[in-house]
Amino acid sequence: MDKLIDNLIIEFNQFVDKFKFVFIEDDRWKWLVEGLGNTLKITAVSLIIGIIIGVLVAAVRSSFDKNRETMKMHGGLGYYALAMLNALCKVYLTIIRGTPVVVQLLIIYFIILRSVSDGNVVAMVCFGINSGAYVAEIFRSGIMSIDEGQFEAGRSLGFNYFQTMRYIIVPQAFKTVLPTLCNEFIVLIKETSIAGYVGIMDLTKAGDLMRGRTYEAFMPLIAVALIYLVIVMILTWAVGKLERRLRKNER
Numbered sequence: 001m002d003k004l005i006d007n008l009i010i011e012f013n014q015f016v017d018k019f020k021f022v023f024i025e026d027d028r029w030k031w032l033v034e035g036l037g038n039t040l041k042i043t044a045v046s047l048i049i050g051i052i053i054g055v056l057v058a059a060v061r062s063s064f065d066k067n068r069e070t071m072k073m074h075g076g077l078g079y080y081a082l083a084m085l086n087a088l089c090k091v092y093l094t095i096i097r098g099t100p101v102v103v104q105l106l107i108i109y110f111i112i113l114r115s116v117s118d119g120n121v122v123a124m125v126c127f128g129i130n131s132g133a134y135v136a137e138i139f140r141s142g143i144m145s146i147d148e149g150q151f152e153a154g155r156s157l158g159f160n161y162f163q164t165m166r167y168i169i170v171p172q173a174f175k176t177v178l179p180t181l182c183n184e185f186i187v188l189i190k191e192t193s194i195a196g197y198v199g200i201m202d203l204t205k206a207g208d209l210m211r212g213r214t215y216e217a218f219m220p221l222i223a224v225a226l227i228y229l230v231i232v233m234i235l236t237w238a239v240g241k242l243e244r245r246l247r248k249n250e251r
Contacts, residue, residue: 019219021214026213028213028214031206034201035201035204035205036206036227038200038201038202039193039203040189042120042200043188043192045124046123046126046128046131047128047184047188049124049131049132050127050128050130050134050184050188051132051135053128053129053136054132054135057140058143059139059165060085060086060089061136061140062140062144063165064082064085065144067082067161093133093137096133101127101130101191101194102197104126104130105122105194105197108122108125109126110198113125119199119200123192123195123198123200130191131188134184135181138180138184141177146169146173150164150172151168178242179239179242179243182235182238182239185235186235189231189235190228190232206220207220208220208221
């Protein structure tokens with residue numbers, strides 16, 4: 001029994017020494033803090049960009065789907081302009097959803113925005129554009145689920161189609177898709193783990209850098225995984241609470 005306790009004490013001391021070597025020595029723990037900050041910053045800005053792009057694309061696509069027959073019957077410049085915008089949105093969705101996000105990141109970093117020195121800005125643009133494609137489909141499903149009577153209510157108030165979308169339809173659709181949108185935020189956090197491909201000090205890159213400097217893979221990579229897990233668990237709890245509150249408000 002005493003030998004077992006002695007072995008446990010020795011292993012614990014070895015663990016503490018290794019922990020100090022990996023995280024404390026040379027203040028390497030600060031890399032994780034910096035990486036976490038960059039990850040959260042990139043995710044937040046990318047989500048805002050994605051929401052803006054997604055709302056615009058969803059509005060164009062749903063407007064064309066809902067009014068195609070009526071506008072085609074009347075013809076005119078408005079129909080062809082909306083049809084062209086809808087075609088461009090479909091091309092955007094096809095390309096973004098049909099190619100890996102890591103390839104998009106490399107193309108934007110090395111080709112499209114190669115003159116931009118700040119990698120964080122490049123990552124925000126890339127993940128924002130990528131997220132926008134998925135947010136667009138989320139919002140489009142929300143808009144298409146709104147009853148046609150809401151559009152008629154908007155017309156009875158004297159609103160044109162775009163005013164009806166802005167003041168009546170989009171707010172209701174936003175409430176409907178908010179839980180799904182929060183889940184997209186969770187997915188986006190995990191997607192940003194590839195930002196290190198272009199030299200950005202995100203959370204994953206920080207852990208990999210610690211592994212390269214210390215030649216210890218277990219502690220830094222497990223630490224990174226645990227940080228991601230804690231963030232996702234907190235956000236999942238928040239999304240669940242939000243869904244329950246939304247259901248309660250609907251009663």
